[in-house]
Amino acid sequence: MASLKDVARLASVSLMTVSRAINNPELLKPETLRQVQHAIDVLNYVPDLSARKIRGKNTNLSCMGVLAIDTASAPFSVEILLAIEQCAGKYGWDHFVVNISSGDDPVPAARQILSRRPDGIIITSAELREINIPELLRDRNLVLTNCYDPGNTALPSYIPDDYHAQYDATEYLIQRGYRRPLCIWPPAECLSSGLRRDAVQNAWLNAGLPAGQLNQHNITLSDIYYRDVVTLIAHYIDDNSPLFDCIICGNDQIAFVAYQVLLTRGISVPEQAGILGCENMTGTGELFYPPLTTIRSPYCLLGETAALHLIEERVSSGRTYVPCRMLRRDSL
Incomplete structure (x- = not known):
């Protein structure tokens, strides 16, 4: 060099x-x-911009550090990092990413970030989760996205509005005439699962529909290959006739397995059973046949908004809910 x-x-x-x-x-x-x-x-x-920054030179280039918790290795949330990169570049900021797994000690990664002397720090997560901010980062210019610290409610956090997105999608299902939904959610330990499950139930009951027609289940935490989905759907099929008229899936991976189970049983989508996904996993929605109707998690907007928070020196605090939009395709 x-x-x-x-x-x-x-x-x-x-x-x-x-x-x-x-x-x-x-x-x-x-x-x-x-x-x-x-x-x-x-x-x-x-x-060497970082060296110039340490020496106190005016580089006219600000820098943000990103502590990514599983974000860089998850296929459905890597858009957060892409949006941060694009937004930083658009406004003339430099950026760097330190990726860790959810089970890792964040302190070494935090030290690595601080050694680069960033002007601001973004903490991201692949899925909505509660985190504890390392002590050495608590007095820094910090913003969270797709995560929040329950012990610091004033800390700016941008999180997806999962509840209202699922509520609106359930109202759409009801308007389309679906009355016997089977809901299959990720493990109950996932924060978003509880929010979405409550949203479906509240929308259903607020529409005056019988609670007994609403069947909701969570897969187990250990079921990393979604085998529970196969068993649950089979339980609600009688002689290859579904006892449900639609399946509400907590993510697009569940929807993918649901498609396979139904098609294997000769059950057509959406003629005999509709399917609703969630998250709009990158590059897969149109690969379903028929294309999957799903709720798009706002990963790009989460990344962009967090970056703009630092760039524009926003003073907002607490949780800001970012809307999720429904992508209407052909599975309903």
Whole structure:
């Protein structure tokens, strides 16, 4: 990797002149600046922005650090990080990501982030969860997205409005004439599962429909391959005739398994049973046949809003609920 000395040698100027070309180009003569820029281009020299920041130089480039809890490795939430990257670049900010698993100690990652001297920090999560902010981050310029700290209600947190999204989707099902839904949710330990389950029940009862026609189940926490979905659906099928008229799925993975079970049994979607998904997992909705109607989790908006919170120096605090939208395709 080329160094500052290499640039100075090729351009036949001093180290100070190269430094001025990078930090204060207006102080150099145009001919000298072109000479240094040519050397930089030839050598593919990249200035060490973090080092300049530590030395207190004015780089005119702010930086945000991202502590990503499972976010970079989850197929359905990586859009959060993409949105942060795009928003930061749009407004001339630098950014970097440190990814950890939910079971990891966050303190080493927090130290790694602070060593880069960011102007602000975003903590993201692949799924909605409660987190405990490490002590060394609590006095920093911090914003959370898709997670919140129950011990610090004033901390700015952007989270999806799962409840109202599921409530509205249930009203849509009712308007379409569905009256015997089978609901299959992720494990009860997942925060969003409880919110969505309550939303379906409240929308159902508020419509004056019998509680006995609403069947809701959670898969177990250990069921990482969604085998519970197969068993639950089979329980509500009598001689290849469904005892339900639609399946409300807590995520698109459950919907994927539900499709396979129904089609294996010769049950057509949506003619004999409709299917509603949730999250709109990246790149999969249109691959279902027929295409899956689902609730789109606002991952892009969660990332963008968190980044803008730092960039625009917003003063809002507490939880801000980001709306989720329904994608109406052909499975209902």
